[in-house]
Amino acid sequence: MSIQFTFSPRVPVFDANVRVGDLHYQPSPCRNRDQLLSEMDRHGVEKALIYHAQTEEVSPIDGNGFLEAWLDGNRLLPQWSMTPTPDSLAQVQALHEQGRVHSVRLHNARRVGLPFRPWSCGAMLSWLSDNRIPLWIPLPDADADELATTLSAFPELVTVLVGAHYSHALWVRPLMTTLPNAYLELSRIEPLGEVEALCEEYGAERFVYGSWYDRLAMGTMLFYLHHTEISESDLELICAGNLHRILQGEGRHD
């Protein structure tokens, strides 16, 4: 395959990890929905699952409200954020009653000392599992032991582990082995040859493409995924097929 200075994806792309809106300490380079769609067009991305930046460190409840202005009912699909409090659970349950919840993202309560344990998060995790709602978990905020032990107690809950970095290199295989209903989002998988190695070891059906735009540039991992030994059919799964299946509540490996 000849390499060129221009790149566009060969397969449909559904980005599993896009952040919109301003952080409290950092304005986003992408100011509105039209700019986001333009950036997606530039990189050949058809659809994106989006969450609001305010849900990361300020308020998942308010951030979910701010997300509404970014949705377009077509290419930009909502990912609601959640923290294990009654108010947050009630907000997401109300959205679920409207048929609008197809995935949830875990807010980082660990930064104020609340661990990710069954005694602290059990009600939330039970509800998600019972309703076949997949949970996105950002690894930069997580503890490996909490993930392994807590998620093992909810074996039917589908999770997507987000943002594994080279500093998580020693976590990835034990977690993927211990948690058969966990998927790995690939925005920061940078160790040498790791995408091909992981797909070989676990199968392409365990991975989803995400850019983590606007934290990271949108096109880089797409370029990477298109220059590997991964087959075209597996590339289609990673870039869109697996995510469609997960969001339809069909992510369980059972």
Next chain:
Amino acid sequence: MIEEQRVIDFHGHTGRLDLYNGADDPDLILHAMDKVGIDVSCVFNIFHPDGTTGNDITARFVAEHPDRFVGFAYVSPMMAEGMVAELTRAIDELGLVAIKLYPPYTQWDLNEPIWHPIYEFANERGLAIIFHTGSDPHSHPGLLADCAANFPNANFVSGHAGNVAEPRAAAIRAAQDYPNIYLETCSTFRTPGVIEQLVNEAGADRVLFGSDIALMDSRPQLGKIITGDISDEAKRLVCGGNAARLLGI
């Protein structure tokens, strides 16, 4: 090769870093390079303050594939008495072609006098020096201005181009002020707009593609350049034109 442009990766490591599952497996490195058209990767070893141990590892690594890798010499002021002798050996006997320095592994800011024998050596020979640069005080790229002013025949490369916003802005200012300062692109942060900022503010002729292989796969790092919103002519310079000129290869 990309569209007849020779592609040179200016930032790579030899040795293992098992904490991050990083290993200098030449087959894996060459596979990644081949998949995206990288012709040559520059490599160095920063894990041994004597310089000698790591430079020998680098030379052996390069010798296995001399058409695909070039080696840079590493020394440290933590063992300052041997720096110039080791640089002389590494360049003249091992065939390494440039210098890598890593201020976070030392006790000194990169413009302090203890580093000057290295800069004098590079200045006499017209060599390039790539530094780790970032937000820590020893490695702040704003300090490169001092070096560039005092050693005008050496070329100073800000590795990672400072990595994050404030040091990156300082790196760009230094490159604007001194023609012998260059900015290298590898960074795990992959912040949107950085490649465009470097090219637009410092000039495409001052930016060097780097990947940090084998700590990181070279493919996403090259992807930053290819998918960046810059001209094809700028991509040619960044991907290899500038490095070929700087290294004389």
